[in-house]
Amino acid sequence: MIKKAIIPAAGFGTRFLPATKAQPKEMLPIIDTPTIQYVVEEAVHSGIRDILIITGRGKQSIENHFDRAFELEANLQEKGRQEQLLQVQKLSQMANIHFIRQAELNGLGDAISYARWHVGNEPFLVLLGDTLIDSTVPCSRQLIDVYNRLKAPVIGVEEVAPEKVERYGIVGGRQVEPGTWHVDVMVEKPKMLEAPSNLAIAGRYILTPDIFDCIDQTAEGVGNEIQLTDALQLLLQKREVFAHRFEGKRYDIGNRLDYVKTMVELGVKRQDIGPELRLFLKEFAGGLD
Numbered sequence: 001m002i003k004k005a006i007i008p009a010a011g012f013g014t015r016f017l018p019a020t021k022a023q024p025k026e027m028l029p030i031i032d033t034p035t036i037q038y039v040v041e042e043a044v045h046s047g048i049r050d051i052l053i054i055t056g057r058g059k060q061s062i063e064n065h066f067d068r069a070f071e072l073e074a075n076l077q078e079k080g081r082q083e084q085l086l087q088v089q090k091l092s093q094m095a096n097i098h099f100i101r102q103a104e105l106n107g108l109g110d111a112i113s114y115a116r117w118h119v120g121n122e123p124f125l126v127l128l129g130d131t132l133i134d135s136t137v138p139c140s141r142q143l144i145d146v147y148n149r150l151k152a153p154v155i156g157v158e159e160v161a162p163e164k165v166e167r168y169g170i171v172g173g174r175q176v177e178p179g180t181w182h183v184d185v186m187v188e189k190p191k192m193l194e195a196p197s198n199l200a201i202a203g204r205y206i207l208t209p210d211i212f213d214c215i216d217q218t219a220e221g222v223g224n225e226i227q228l229t230d231a232l233q234l235l236l237q238k239r240e241v242f243a244h245r246f247e248g249k250r251y252d253i254g255n256r257l258d259y260v261k262t263m264v265e266l267g268v269k270r271q272d273i274g275p276e277l278r279l280f281l282k283e284f285a286g287g288l289d
């Protein structure tokens with residue numbers, strides 16, 4: 001049973017400066033909802049009730065977002081704004097959310113190692129705090145279902161255009177069931193001609209506790225950081241690891257262009273502003289050369 005989720009959200013977000021100088025990139029909103037709220041909701045809708053968010057300096061607004069806000073609640077109550085009141089209250093009741101601070105930003109692998117004592121001896125879900133996945137069945141639920149069948153770590157992957165493999169961690173292996181591969185090799189940001197496939201690691205993982213020893217044994221890699229992909233390479237030598245191509249679309253909001261695309265695509269799907277936004281976009285696109 002997967003009962004716990006870890007959300008690393010401590011990074012500097014340098015690709016999004018200056019917006020991320022004094023606010024976490026994970027709090028950047030998609031219209032009116034911070035990205036990390038979507039990520040927490042994905043975990044909750046996948047059946048998770050215990051979430052550990054890895055934060056760091058300057059990330060207090062993440063904690064505040066999921067905490068009670070008595071003054072705001074009293075104010076909304078007084079003004080009779082019931083709908084907003086419920087919305088705000090729901091946020092602090094969604095799950096048991098815990099926080100731990102990553103002391104130094106030594107990479108994603110290092111961030112995950114802070115969860116060791118929290119998860120104990122159980123498998124767990126990892127969701128990157130800056131990556132939103134829009135899908136019919138929550139992406140994490142899809143991966144949990146694969147874990148429940150195969151009882152081994154599962155890496156969420158998506159197919160990317162061959163010319164884009166250089167930007168991602170890429171897995172290679174043999175397909176064992178539709179959409180699921182037994183992973184033989186994992187390469188961080190390979191050259192197009194050297195990539196073992198076009199299956200890119202997409203920010204969602206089901207991991208087992210033996211990953212922690214692998215992280216301990218992992219030397220600093222790209223950017224002098226402890227990379228999770230390097231630790232996963234070690235794990236591959238010890239046990240079977242699978243990759244699953246989930247149904248859904250990934251948005252990495254730490255990347256400026258993807259952030260704008262996310263806002264537009266999810267905006268169009270909304271019931272409140274969607275219809276007008278669609279009309280605006282059609283008119284706007286008609287005026288472009």
Ligand code: UTP
Nearest residue numbers: 008009010011012013014015105107111129130
């Ligand atoms: P990224 O590598 O995209 O985040 O990590 P970053 O380092 O903040 O981004 P740039 O490259 O400087 O713009 C993916 C996720 O892992 C977290 C980040 O907060 C993000 O949600 N992370 C990354 C940590 O928690 N700790 C780290 O040391 C690095």
